[in-house]
Amino acid sequence: MPELFWRMMKEEWRIHSTMFGQISFALFPVMIFGIVWMSAFLLPMLHASLPQVDLAFLAYAIFLSLGFMVGGFGLLGNEMMNRRFGQASLLVYSARSLPLSERFIFANFVIKDTVYYLLLWVFPFCFGYIAASPFTGASLQKALLLLPTLALSFISGLCTIFLLSTLYVRSKAACWAAILAVSLSLGYMVVLNGSNPALNFPPYMLYMNFSWGAFIVACLMLAALFSLSLLLFSPEQGVTTKQYRGLLRPLIHRFRRLPNPPLTAKDFVDLHRSGIGIGQAIFSFLLPLIAIFLFLSLIDPYLPAHGFFILFSLITGVVASTMYTWVTEFDSFGAYACLPVATSTLIQSKVTTFAILQAIPAVFIAAAAFLTGEGAFALPAIVFCLSSSFFGAGVMAYLCGLSPGVLIYNVNVLFTYLVVNGAVFAILSALSFANPLFASISVVLLVPALLFVERAMSRWDSVDPIGF
Amino acid sequence: MTAVLETDNLCKRYGDVTALDHVSLAVEEGALFGLLGPNGSGKTTMIRLLTGQIRPSGGSARVLGLDAAREGIRVRERVGIIPEQESPPSFLTAMEYLEFVGTIRKVHDIEERAEKWFDLLEFGDKKHVLCKDLSRGTRQKLMFAQAFIHEPSVALIDEPLINLDPIMQDVVKEFLKGYVKSERTVFLSTHSLEVAEEICSSFAILHRGRLLHSGSVSGLMEAGEHLPEFFLSLVRRGRDA
Structure with a gap:
């Protein structure tokens, strides 16, 4: 041993x-x-x-x-x-x-x-x-x-x-x-x-x-x-010879208006058939957030009115941004090496899959808003959550490309990630504590998020794919 | 004859390791070209450079007139590739994988073409089985099918016969011999000297990243030599030098 x-x-x-x-x-x-x-x-x-x-x-x-x-x-x-x-x-x-x-x-x-x-x-x-x-x-x-x-x-x-x-x-x-x-x-x-x-x-x-x-x-x-x-x-x-009905083609058709229908369809087939989609949603999203909710509720009396719920929506956004890691952990670039697919195309498709998965935190925050009596602030909270999540994922895509699970342990990468996210989220939290409706301002984060993704695509196309 | 694959002083270094050292070669249209060499000689690096998967440290590689480093995607659109190691995606079925490849490569009659490959390589009973549950041999058949399903004018294939039984090896060899008759080119990387001698029209030998020899198989035979012995003596000399 x-x-x-x-x-x-x-x-x-x-x-x-x-x-x-x-x-x-x-x-x-x-x-x-x-x-x-x-x-x-x-x-x-x-x-x-x-x-x-x-x-x-x-x-x-x-x-x-x-x-x-x-x-x-x-x-x-x-x-x-x-x-x-x-x-x-x-x-x-x-x-x-x-x-x-x-x-x-x-x-x-x-x-x-x-x-x-x-x-x-x-x-x-x-x-x-x-x-x-x-x-x-x-x-x-x-x-x-x-x-x-x-x-x-x-x-x-x-x-x-x-x-x-x-x-x-x-x-x-x-x-x-x-x-x-x-x-x-x-x-x-x-x-x-x-x-x-x-x-x-x-x-x-x-x-x-x-x-x-x-x-x-x-x-x-x-x-x-x-x-x-x-x-x-x-x-x-269990290796089996079980026959599966075709899922890919209907999904390609369903995603036909998205940038890379076959790649996004494949991601969803992977998530579904591997059981990882539901598994990660439960174990890496739902349960951690329930635990955070219980702990965070203990400092509720010390936060401004509605501050607890707004802070919880930000934390949900940060946790939701890790869904970019779920969808990138499945594939190495090598699997696409024999196809005319650039790293930038893969990053774009992973961000697309990530964007679709954001329905999970959106529904989660909406449900939490109504269960905790914060229904009036559901919309700004959802905007805050999703904007933070997209921003976090954009920064991650820029810094780590298709390998966030590995490159996050690069000290430069983690430091930049923490500083950029920390500064932005601190400012927006302060604004939202002043008035929960100000949380809606966070929608502006979608612009830098998009820029980060675009920069990620050109950055990671210019280097040899990472593998080990 | 036109050269469809060309390298000029092609180099690739990984840190201190030189994987390819100023290699210049040309492969003509319609050739079944064999790239031979011991383990670690640079064969896989050569295929990855020719298909624009990695960038050279020096020199250039052109495929079908395209600069592989700058126009890698266009090269990969026009060629077929069997990579050395990668398996098809685990959670797609064999049929779905070919549909996936066909959609990316914009092949319209993919279902018909897929059926032809299932018939030729005799794995139609596995077309709705997940790739992760396929045997290594069946995965290799699937990788072979995806490389040729769009009928590329050039195919770069790394050890295509590995994991195949002797009957299927024979089917594949016959297919490759027939494929190049219609002015299409196959660039084959292999350890199997007997296979290279049997099916290749021209060949090159790499050793420690350097090109030791290139020429035609018929020329070698006319000189009274056989590829396996020629290869072994050349590489042993290179090792001793």
Whole structure:
């Protein structure tokens, strides 16, 4: 196990470092550390209006959601791995040539990915806050507690979605039953106890009142969830000779007025037949946003009137912008190398598919608006959500082309992405807090979004397609 | 005869590695040209350069009079390609993949043409099966069909016989021999020296990115040599040099 694990760690390092240099990849956690360290100095200014304890909620929500968004390992059969990495000779394929089971190799793969996420995101975040605590007046003891508890928060999200996605692949009914059971328990807490379930989130409870016993119990529960997911995981999703009725041609006809009907049609056939479309919508969109909603509602009293809903629509937009990653993760350029298709055409088609998928956040925000009694602001909230999503995706397309899942780990790329989005979203949030109707102004973001996509098309046409 | 594929001092470097080193060659219309070489000799790089998938570090490549680097899309519109590794898209059926290719290539009678290929390569029973569930051999047949479905005047094919059974290899070889009779050109990259000797009219040998030799197969035979022995002695000499 350690031998394979370390080789997979090296392999992951080389995948990224050969694409954009060892230093750039190594600087990634340093940058996260730096951003958090500097941001920590702003906290004393926020404490006047927002208690420190409630700010900690946001960190737990962010890392739980990150865990949710990356935990869909159950959806990755061999076929998905092939599509994600191309026909590369990665160690994860070695079950066929080595005396190792697929499940064993997959366990190593998931643990490797988890460790990478901890090293690249969670730990630098915590160390940045810890390093700043002597200067910001924050309690060092509390700062140190973030390290195990935020890691637990991230792993909780990851293990939950790993289990649900595994169930989803095995039996959709079982998956829905599990989601229903969890929803009912949460609903019970809300309705009968009148308490926000987020307050009973174990990592947050540990942060408030740490004990080694509770910490060990939490770790054991996560280990049990992880083991159960592995046990249920089916590495080979059954090769069959099942005959399928043609879906492509009707879809090409339906999309005939769009720029690249066959490419967009193919994207939707992929999303449908792989199960990834619905899977990602549940695991990478719906569940993270429900978690964020629960956590964010705790700071509602400290926000301006309707500010909570407007902020939630912005966050939904940011999460929705990652749908660009869903549609680009399917294909490598190599699959189109034998066809007269330019990289720019592919980017255009992926943006088109992305645009159609934006119906999901639009419906989600509309539903949330009416369920939370914010129906009057549904329209500006939808505009804010979709404009932010298109802007985020445009920036992503410009910076990463067809490989956002890989190039986002380039320190220059992530820094530019955070600065550009951060600045724009901060200004628009401030305006929208002043008056929720001002959220509609965000529609102007569609212009730079379009420009970013156009620039992305010319930029990525002028370089050799990326592959590994 | 007109040269339909030409390279002039073509170079490709990946960092410190030189994949192709000043290669100049010409392939005439109607030729069944074999590009031979050991692993890593630059054959796949050559095909990728000729089809405009990557840009040269130096020199130029022209296909059907078009500059491959600047007009890659127009080159790929006019040629057929079987790439070295890529499989057809996993979640399309075999029929859907040919429809997909046909729509992109603006082939109007795609269904009829697809049926002809299903018949020729004997995989009509798999046309509604997802590509991910096809055997490697059937995927190779499908890749072969997509490369020729628009009847291109030039086809660049990388190891087309790999994964095919001997009967199907024979079908493909006969097809290729017939294809070039109508003034169309096939550029074949292969390790199989016997196949090259059997079907190719001309050939070139690459080794470590350099062109060691180019000429006609008949000329070689007239000189009393056989391609496999000629290739091996040339490459071994190159290795020792």
